[in-house]
């Protein structure tokens with residue numbers, strides 16, 4: 001088996017026409033089953049994605065086995081073809097818009113997840129209160145929000161068909177929250193210019209005012225704190241601090 005990706009908590013292997021996501025021992029069972037259930041639910045919407053084939057254990061470790069999608073992810077393609085960056089960015093946004101045009105009533109609610117993450121964070125009670133007030137005032141929609149939509153989670157096959165992977169964080173909710181999250185992911189990855197280009201283009205293509213999207217930034221930044229490194233924390237605190245900037 002060939003290793004395709006290595007992370008702190010899992011290793012991703014290719015085994016012929018299958019991808020095996022093998023988690024470290026003692027990885028949260030609810031999180032693994034949640035990822036599997038999310039993937040199964042979103043499969044039914046007709047979005048192009050690898051089908052989940054098995055949830056199993058290998059050497060006492062949980063594994064999720066899916067179809068293998070042969071191709072390159074958009075992050076690799078953007079790096080390899082700088083001249084086509086704009087084309088890939090347009091493609092990236094169109095794919096997200098397609099996902100956000102769909103609903104899937106059984107998914108967990110974005111609003112609930114954000115509320116829980118804010119509560120679990122180590123922010124002061126005052127900041128938590130401000131963030132919760134802002135969250136409660138946001139329009140309640142039910143769009144499919146991928147939750148980790150970044151170019152490495154979009155795979156382009158040789159024939160040009162596009163697949164979206166990594167559905168562990170999907171919820172249903174307000175599309176602008178998902179867009180704010182992608183904006184933040186570009187920034188956390190050190191890609192400030194791409195972040196701004198992305199936000200500008202998404203706003204134009206969707207007819208969503210930028211300020212609608214920016215209002216979600218403090219919330220999605222707070223929700224990301226639990227996963228952040230020390231360096232990322234500083235950056236996130238800056239975004240949370242600007243709670244009153246729009």
Ligand SMILES: Nc1ncnc2c1ncn2[C@@H]1O[C@H](COP(=O)(O)OP(=O)(O)O)[C@@H](O)[C@H]1O
Pocket residue numbers: 004005007012019050066067068069070073152153155165166
């Ligand atoms: N079904 C799949 N087919 C092809 N490649 C995959 C598949 N699942 C994952 N990969 C590759 O492995 C990488 C990591 O997997 P992913 O599910 O995105 O986990 P994470 O981003 O949480 O580490 C992806 O960026 C992709 O390159």
Ligand SMILES: [Mg+2]
Pocket residue numbers: 152153166
């Ligand atoms: Mg990924």
